[in-house]
Amino acid sequence: MTDPIIVVKDLVKRYGSFTAVDHVSFEVERGSIFGFLGPNGAGKSSTIHALCTISGYASGVLTIDGIDVGRDKDGARSRIGVVFQDCTLDPKMTVDENLHMHGCFYGMPKALIRERSRFVLELVDMTDWRKAMAGSLSGGMKRRVEIARSLMHMPQVLFLDEPTTGLDPRTRAEMWAYIDKLRRERGITVFLTTHYMDEAEICNRIAIIDKGKIVALDSPSSLKKRYAADKATIASRDPEALEKLLERHGMSYASAGADGDYLIQVEDQASLMELISEHRTSIGRMEVSRGTLNDVYLEITGKDIRG
Numbered sequence: 001m002t003d004p005i006i007v008v009k010d011l012v013k014r015y016g017s018f019t020a021v022d023h024v025s026f027e028v029e030r031g032s033i034f035g036f037l038g039p040n041g042a043g044k045s046s047t048i049h050a051l052c053t054i055s056g057y058a059s060g061v062l063t064i065d066g067i068d069v070g071r072d073k074d075g076a077r078s079r080i081g082v083v084f085q086d087c088t089l090d091p092k093m094t095v096d097e098n099l100h101m102h103g104c105f106y107g108m109p110k111a112l113i114r115e116r117s118r119f120v121l122e123l124v125d126m127t128d129w130r131k132a133m134a135g136s137l138s139g140g141m142k143r144r145v146e147i148a149r150s151l152m153h154m155p156q157v158l159f160l161d162e163p164t165t166g167l168d169p170r171t172r173a174e175m176w177a178y179i180d181k182l183r184r185e186r187g188i189t190v191f192l193t194t195h196y197m198d199e200a201e202i203c204n205r206i207a208i209i210d211k212g213k214i215v216a217l218d219s220p221s222s223l224k225k226r227y228a229a230d231k232a233t234i235a236s237r238d239p240e241a242l243e244k245l246l247e248r249h250g251m252s253y254a255s256a257g258a259d260g261d262y263l264i265q266v267e268d269q270a271s272l273m274e275l276i277s278e279h280r281t282s283i284g285r286m287e288v289s290r291g292t293l294n295d296v297y298l299e300i301t302g303k304d305i306r307g
């Protein structure tokens, strides 16, 4: 990797004698969107909490923007912004006051707090709401304010733990527009956990963690190529001939349904094209479906991405 902003080497996290994170290593490229996926209890939060200095770890080396998280917690904190699932805005304070408090935590001078508040609220289109009570905002607006707040100290990396869970589809799409804008315009690296397949699809790279170990790490397209073959369904008027052809081309298949449908794994498109051409007079119906990240996830973890 040319310019990793996050480096995790051999991270081990234990709760008593139970190893929740078991020698996990990965890197995140600066300016990218990195997806961290895994079933419940896989070790995602334990890893993220260690990276965000929220909790300690037994062994390993974690660096963020070159700073050793174990040695310089304040340095690491100054580089990261964090938005977790549960809203942590103070509902009885205005949007401005919530941002102000965050600036104070980070020891920012008052003038800078005012200037940054304006800037970050504009980034998420919430300027008109700055005097509103945080508790009176909709779920999507609260999330936008939380993102704005996490950016007050201009972090290099934004950790988003299921940032759009519980939001309606339109608000989710809007949130993603803001997140992508941040990445493009501010060069912020996004470290994301999600249970939504379309959000995982946006990531430059994805790590899948299961039972405390990284079990896959690659781009969505490479993962699909490796773990989720495209599938073709062919209804044939001459099943015997089709089976012979499938065997000749070395293609895996299963007979699906009562209508003479065959479900075929497409490892390589050229073989499928040849088979179609050879069998075309007997094909009643045909459908090709692309492998999805959910297929990848299912293949690797045995579970559905939505749990």
Ligand SMILES: Nc1ncnc2c1ncn2[C@@H]1O[C@H](COP(=O)(O)OP(=O)(O)OP(=O)(O)O)[C@@H](O)[C@H]1O
Residues within 6 Å of the ligand: 015, 018, 020, 038, 039, 040, 041, 042, 043, 044, 045, 046, 047
């Ligand atoms: N404080 C704790 N004490 C004991 N065991 C814990 C503690 N926190 C987490 N664990 C265990 O460590 C394992 C990893 O938990 P972790 O919360 O990191 O998983 P996760 O992938 O974030 O899961 P989820 O998606 O459900 O949040 C789980 O088996 C969990 O039960």
